């Protein structure tokens with residue numbers, strides 16, 4: 399992959415996909431105030447509708463008027479609103495279709511980016527379906543909790559692959575522990591002919607809670623991202639400890655974001671960033687060798703971090 403130049407003479411790119419788990423009015427807004435004040439525009443995912451069952455992890459949906467008002471404010475201020483499934487638990491096709499339409503009604507367009515949620519049965523190409531061939535078999539052997547996901551299985555009540563393909567531009571898959579997402583996964587965004595219900599895939603750098611997030615965006619890593627003229631899409635949960643129960647924002651987060659923002663970086667939402675990469679390079683269709691390389695990269699990362 400040829401090296402990219404960033405828009406407006408910027409030296410590197412940095413953005414965040416915020417997984418909405420646990421986010422509820424009063425426990426995450428300071429994070430966004432800080433990003434906004436420092437000129438960063440990122441992607442906040444949502445669940446459009448309230449599920450009929452109770453939420454295992456907790457978190458508000460767009461049916462909560464106070465939460466919705468804040469999400470709309472973020473959209474007005476240039477943040478992107480992404481999709482994290484219709485709600486916080488498994489949804490069948492009709493509910494997902496309704497969730498997407500309701501999203502459109504609320505925000506004026508369909509979501510452009512999406513990430514699968516935890517153990518939701520409608521997750522698309524998830525679990526062992528993230529991998530191919532021998533690596534899929536190895537994954538099965540290593541995972542005792544054999545969850546199955548059906549978003550791409552046409553005969554399942556959880557199938558919504560066609561809706562995903564028609565409505566959503568970018569879906570998140572592989573992760574790395576490196577701040578430079580593009581270095582670990584240089585061909586993103588890409589189309590995978592073996593997974594045709596996803597238009598384009600993107601990867602991310604993993605920092606699921608405040609501690610791991612801060613480790614990835616440390617001073618040394620920021621400097622390296624800049625030196626490498628790289629690009630970072632952090633994947634995190636901004637309701638996971640960034641703001642304490644008294645409503646105070648983590649001080650180190652504030653410092654590190656301020657430091658990052660003082661650099662000559664491009665801080666646009668995930669879809670804007672991915673559009674730019676695609677415009678510069680054209681559509682990229684991965685072949686078997688590229689798929690295998692990415693799968694190995696991901697397995698290496700998972701073994702290293704011990705996460706599933």
Ligand SMILES: [Zn+2]
Nearest residue numbers: 417419515516
């Ligand atoms: Zn989630």
